[in-house]
Amino acid sequence: MKLFSKILMGAAVFGMMASGEASAAQKIVMDGSTTVGPIAKSFAAYFTKTTGTEVTVSESGSGNGAKSIINGTCDIANMSRAMKDKEVAAAKAKGVNPVEHVVALDGIAVVVNPSNRVQNLTLAQIRDIYSGKVTNWNQVGGPSAAIVKIQRESNSGTQDTFKHLVMGKAYPISKRAETQASNGAVKSRVASTPAAIGFVGLGFVDGSVKAVKVNGVTPSVETVKDGSYPISRPLFMYTNGEPTGVVKQFIDLNQTSAGMRMISELGFVNK
């Protein structure tokens, strides 16, 4: 692995030298949340293609993103939560002025098979189902059938959001929960399994599955936008001071039609 990283570094140095010679193009360095990562990456690919500015995206978690912008090692910090007061204070102490930009909204729909008569679940019921306390649909007003729980793999941003907003730290997801590798795979398993429950990004819900109401609120773009749907959160990009130049251009991508399309293709909701 060390040898490999050395080779990579060598290649990167050569690449930097080459690009430095060609033009003194500005570079954008991004670090932070794995949830925001996919947005940042597709923005980066699009941005590099259209403007020629190089963008590097690291995904080391929201906390590390905050650290990076405080230490000045990145231009934009991607975060799936707002900066804590402690982090803001640390930034101020170092002369960094973090400015918050909401890049998109993240809403997660809890889906069941269309044949399931359950219409509404409370947040606590969903948590009990996934933690293994509730194991049969008849305990939450459904038919008598053992619940098949489907989750995402541990690196998924959707999984991260779900764990954060539904489970909390005290309730680990049951060992018996099955794992699928993508929103599409979860959807197809729920669509073909009568007793299944799963969760997908709001943008992935279609007629093949039924999104249940959570605490009586129907998941939709509107309820995510006004914040009444409980399993939703804004996604942030933080900059040091008001952004200028290419960084501003990059941040403003989410207002362009191409940026909006990328956000909804990834299953997120536009601001």
Next chain:
Amino acid sequence: MSGEVQKESSRSQAFVVSESRRKMQKVARTAGETVLLLIASFVAIVVLFIFYFVAVDAVPYFQLRGFTEFFTSTSWYPAGEPGEFGALAIIYGTGMVTLGSALLAVPMGIAAAVCLSDILPFSVRQYAKPVIEMLAAIPSVAFGFFALVILAPLLQTSGGPMLMWVWWILAAPFLLLSVIVGSDLLTTKIEDPLRRKRYATMLQALFGLLALLVLYVVGSRLNAMEILTGTNALNVSIILSFMALPTIVSVAEDSLQSVGRELREGSYALGATRAETLVKTVIPAASSGILAAVILGIMRSLGETMVVWMASGNSSHIPEPWYNYLEAVRTLTATIAGDMGEADQVTGSARYHVLFAMGLLLLVISFISNLVSERIVVRQRKILSGQ
């Protein structure tokens, strides 16, 4: 005419090797041999390097967390805070699907190989073998897609009846045979042939009814069984057995072919039937090759990643009861594929190194089984050659 003569003379000159020319040839030969040696050793070195680099990244995990948790706990929460890295259920899942696929693929594969090599006429075999080998050319992601989108829902909607039919098809001939053989065996001591026949018929009727009852009771229980989730160990075992089949059939058939005509004809000459020749002569003579085929096939299922990642359900718990193939399981390969994220490379945490520990475990398992199979093959060869 003169041209021909000249050609002749130049050709003969080629055999007269001058001193300098001989030196040149020697240099060329040494160079050629060196290049070949380098390429051959490169292949060996690649294997060593893979071992080395996987081990280098696996060792920090054991330094960080020790051995106990990895091998004895079933709590797999790598992303938790703090993370838990109990891999016992995952190791168990790997063993379960590998065993399941071997149970399906080995009898099928050997039967198919015997059929191809000794029963089908040559003209049919010519076409049948490439078709079976084509199974190996199907990409594993296509198998995985089939397992996830077609087989899993099918198991959920009609898994019970399917299992019942498989039970009837497999168990009915077996039970019929054992009823006949059993009642014959029990009546051999009766001397009077008429009485013996009468008793045998009675026993056959009795055992036959019993067998039918067993068939029916088990069959209807299977029929009523509801498979909750189609992405389970059974699904993966079935698909993996199909993936292992071409390897087993192809290698086993080759070794059956290599047994040769002399042994077969010798056996016929001693008055053996075709079945006796097959069971008592050909298969034992080819047994080392068949064993190698089986081990290669099992290695194929052990190392397969995409299919298990898509179709095993990936839930890291030991099924209840332990032999329940209808529950979702998780395997080592799928865990490595699924949990390998960019995020963890940066931090270099236990969560990152534990995946290498799993890779090392897989490497060691396959290394040991290769070694064992090598030993068995060598010993078998010695026995057969009468040493």
